[in-house]
Amino acid sequence: MNLIQHYVGGELITGSSNRRGKVFNPAIGEQKSEVILANKSDLDKTVTIAKKAFESWSIKPALQRARVMFKFKELIEKNSEELTELIVSEHGKVYEDAKGSLIRGLEVVEFACGIPQVLKGEFSENVGTNVDSWSMRQPLGVVAGITPFNFPAMVPMWMFPIAIACGNTFILKPSEKDPSCSIKLAELLKQAGLPDGVFNVVNGDKEVVDAILENKDIRAVSFVGSTSIAKYIYENAAKNEKRVQALGGAKNHLVVMPDCDIDGAVNGLMGAAYGSAGERCMAQSVAVAVGDIGDELVSRISKKVETLKVGPGMDKNSEMGPLVTKEHLEKVKGYVDLGVKEGANLVVDGRNIKLQGYENGFFIGGCLFDNVKKDMRIYKEEIFGPVLSVVRAKTFEEATKLINEHEYGNGVSIYTRDGDAGRTFASKIQVGMVGINVPIPVPMAFHSFGGWKRSLFGDSAMHGVEGVRFYTKLKTITSRWPSGIRSNPEFVMPTMK
Numbered sequence: 001m002n003l004i005q006h007y008v009g010g011e012l013i014t015g016s017s018n019r020r021g022k023v024f025n026p027a028i029g030e031q032k033s034e035v036i037l038a039n040k041s042d043l044d045k046t047v048t049i050a051k052k053a054f055e056s057w058s059i060k061p062a063l064q065r066a067r068v069m070f071k072f073k074e075l076i077e078k079n080s081e082e083l084t085e086l087i088v089s090e091h092g093k094v095y096e097d098a099k100g101s102l103i104r105g106l107e108v109v110e111f112a113c114g115i116p117q118v119l120k121g122e123f124s125e126n127v128g129t130n131v132d133s134w135s136m137r138q139p140l141g142v143v144a145g146i147t148p149f150n151f152p153a154m155v156p157m158w159m160f161p162i163a164i165a166c167g168n169t170f171i172l173k174p175s176e177k178d179p180s181c182s183i184k185l186a187e188l189l190k191q192a193g194l195p196d197g198v199f200n201v202v203n204g205d206k207e208v209v210d211a212i213l214e215n216k217d218i219r220a221v222s223f224v225g226s227t228s229i230a231k232y233i234y235e236n237a238a239k240n241e242k243r244v245q246a247l248g249g250a251k252n253h254l255v256v257m258p259d260c261d262i263d264g265a266v267n268g269l270m271g272a273a274y275g276s277a278g279e280r281c282m283a284q285s286v287a288v289a290v291g292d293i294g295d296e297l298v299s300r301i302s303k304k305v306e307t308l309k310v311g312p313g314m315d316k317n318s319e320m321g322p323l324v325t326k327e328h329l330e331k332v333k334g335y336v337d338l339g340v341k342e343g344a345n346l347v348v349d350g351r352n353i354k355l356q357g358y359e360n361g362f363f364i365g366g367c368l369f370d371n372v373k374k375d376m377r378i379y380k381e382e383i384f385g386p387v388l389s390v391v392r393a394k395t396f397e398e399a400t401k402l403i404n405e406h407e408y409g410n411g412v413s414i415y416t417r418d419g420d421a422g423r424t425f426a427s428k429i430q431v432g433m434v435g436i437n438v439p440i441p442v443p444m445a446f447h448s449f450g451g452w453k454r455s456l457f458g459d460s461a462m463h464g465v466e467g468v469r470f471y472t473k474l475k476t477i478t479s480r481w482p483s484g485i486r487s488n489p490e491f492v493m494p495t496m497k
Contacts, residue, residue: 004180006202009049010195015045017041019039021205037204039207047171049200065165072189091150115165121134128480144170149178169197171218221245223247245460250410252408253287254414282440284440298368336387347368350365365386408454410431412429433449449462449464450466
């Protein structure tokens with residue numbers, strides 16, 4: 001049995017914990033590895049190592065840190081096939097989707113290569129008589145990332161490249177369901193010239209999460225996961241005086257207007273709802289059919305869902321792979337059962353799919369509900385699986401109101417040919433990331449990723465300039481050099497005369 005260790009101080013270590021977790025190949029439903037689950041002592045020792053590494057890493061010129069990122073980028077490109085296969089083997093998503101997620105992570109590395117430009121401060125000459133003022137951004141210290149199973153490369157790479165390029169040291173706690181990719185990234189960072197202790201991987205579960213939140217030397221925590229855990233991270237990080245960005249759940253809507261390019265809308269929904277088996281926080285899990293377009297939309301989508309090619313991720317013909325674990329498969333099936341019980345019309349039922357040679361895999365086919373109502377749990381709750389719900393709305397205003405009243409506000413899209421409708425939608429919708437004729441509106445690395453409402457706890461979105469601000473603290477200096485004439489002391493609030 002393959003044993004997945006921690007990566008601390010530039011080497012693989014086992015730590016002091018005897019606890020183990022199981023890592024499966026979801027396509028065949030068999031355990032492929034064991035992962036060591038760290039304890040509080042392991043985490044605290046890692047923090048000590050990272051804190052020591054910060055002393056020298058933080059004072060290196062930004063240009064030198066950027067050169068490590070340039071080399072890291074090159075190594076990711078050279079090792080992209082191995083990284084992609086690691087993602088497929090432990091998560092299950094199809095090869096091209098896994099490769100695409102790696103590229104989206106690589107884009108943040110590319111952004112981090114330009115960190116000297118982004119870290120430049122501001123300068124004002126003569127803000128007062130012979131007084132100058134300027135600002136600079138400096139690293140926080142040891143920071144941590146807690147990442148989900150659905151993007152074992154992309155989400156960590158939305159965090160650590162910027163944090164490290166800004167001069168921090170980083171501790172990653174990846175999902176214990178698919179941790180191998182994180183270890184490979186750590187090894188590549190060392191090959192790129194990153195000093196030992198600057199980037200560390202500690203595998204674990206809630207015990208390590210709580211140790212991260214409680215350790216006083218960790219200055220900031222980044223998290224992506226469910227809303228309940230995001231709220232827990234947010235509350236406990238703040239209680240322990242840490243910065244926190246905690247990205248939670250989602251229930252993303254795609255509004256289909258009667259005037260839209262219906263082929264574009266259907267194809268967009270297919271990829272957005274069933275890509276990665278729906279295991280994306282940006283998955284479009286609700287289609288809002290406006291006016292009289294509902295029947296045609298459901299008819300067209302149902303035909304495509306029925307012919308969706310489900311199979312193992314390494315099969316180049318597969319369009320959708322398995323879910324990550326047997327437990328998650330049962331949870332998603334349970335939601336489909338619930339939707340039927342709640343009275344929604346199950347147009348396509350993927351619960352009983354069987355693949356020859358992969359009978360034990362964690363597979364479910366695409367599922368499609370019509371006539372879903374806003375008071376149903378399958379509408380209100382995040383399913384995180386290949387289940388698309390169609391909701392009917394009479395007007396554009398009704399569709400907008402429906403979305404704005406939902407507790408989540410992560411991503412949303414509208415398909416329309418009406419420029420006024422698109423502009424009004426973008427302005428009035430209460431959601432953090434908006435697409436117009438774009439099914440999955442994930443911002444590029446030089447913008448920032450983050451939702452509204454219960455999809456994001458904390459003030460800062462992820463990567464881009466927002467990421468730089470999150471991983472640095474602002475310092476402003478006001479300076480006057482004496483001319484040789486001494487003045488008398490002043491006992492009033494200083495003003496710029």
